[in-house]
Amino acid sequence: MIERAANSARALRRLNIVTLCVAVVVYIGLLTIAVFQQVGPLAVFSSCVMLAELLVFQIVRTLTNHLDLLR
DSSP, X not given: OHHHHHHHHHHHHHHHHHHHHHHHHHHHHHHHHHHHHTOHHHHHXXXXXXXXXXXXXXXXXXXXXXXXXXX
């Protein structure tokens, strides 16, 4: 059971990093569009979404580290 939990935690970490990478690529794309099309609200909106993604990334990372310490 401990091994299964460790495998799940490893998969969650990997998924968390992949999700962050995808979010960064989308963020850069949206910022590029916002700059070239001069759409300020799009830049603000995409920055807010990126901040939310960073918060979720940090929460998941902290949770998995905490669970590793408990095991």
